[in-house]
Amino acid sequence: MIAALRGSVLSVEPTVAVIEAGGVGYAVQATPATLAGLRVGQEAFVHTSLVVREDSMTLFGFADADEREVFDVLQTVSGVGPKLALTILATLTPDQLRQAVANADIAALTRVSGVGKKGAQRLVLEIGAKLGPRRGGDLEAPSSNARSGDVVAALVGLGFSERDAESAFSQVEKATPEAEVPELLRASLKILGAGR
Numbered sequence: 001m002i003a004a005l006r007g008s009v010l011s012v013e014p015t016v017a018v019i020e021a022g023g024v025g026y027a028v029q030a031t032p033a034t035l036a037g038l039r040v041g042q043e044a045f046v047h048t049s050l051v052v053r054e055d056s057m058t059l060f061g062f063a064d065a066d067e068r069e070v071f072d073v074l075q076t077v078s079g080v081g082p083k084l085a086l087t088i089l090a091t092l093t094p095d096q097l098r099q100a101v102a103n104a105d106i107a108a109l110t111r112v113s114g115v116g117k118k119g120a121q122r123l124v125l126e127i128g129a130k131l132g133p134r135r136g137g138d139l140e141a142p143s144s145n146a147r148s149g150d151v152v153a154a155l156v157g158l159g160f161s162e163r164d165a166e167s168a169f170s171q172v173e174k175a176t177p178e179a180e181v182p183e184l185l186r187a188s189l190k191i192l193g194a195g196r
Helices: 032-036 065-074 082-091 094-102 117-127 144-157 162-175 181-194
Strands: 004-012 016-021 024-030 043-052 057-062
Touching: 004 024, 016 043, 024 032, 024 043, 043 065, 057 065, 057 082, 065 082, 065 094, 065 117, 082 094, 094 117, 117 181, 144 162, 144 181, 162 181
Parallel strands: 024 057
Antiparallel strands: 004 016, 004 043, 016 024, 043 057
16 A cells, blocks of 8 residues: 655646656645645655555545545445545545534535535444544534434434434433434434334
């Protein structure tokens, strides 16, 4: 696996840069923010993730290791491939994504091109705490009312009635009052799934 590249920047296009390392020019796909930091003719260092498919090998580049780790975690979500993971990181910084997932902020996630309401709910459910803590400091814990609204809205969006969703949330919150939104949502889904 190619984990990082250091070399001279040969070209920078809107979605890809070519970096020469060891006499080989590597095409590196990256976010606009990462590409904006590269200058043709100057040396660059990027963290990379190599995605191998049956018909292709694509190298993705990142300004820092945190972005690369988040990129890899995003691809563990069903329906999220490398292109969509890169689009998410082009729209939200890793810490903004952590905050959106921790608060089940569906509106923030659906601002990403290619992520609909169901996709945003999958991100919240499947990523959970995999992204780790914010690098810029701790998140403020959302209030109980905000958590209730977020969890109930997500459950209703998944097809449960509001009454059932509120009942499940109430049971879960009593059992785990300190839990954050993703944990509350997963536990509520277990209760609702058992009742079907």
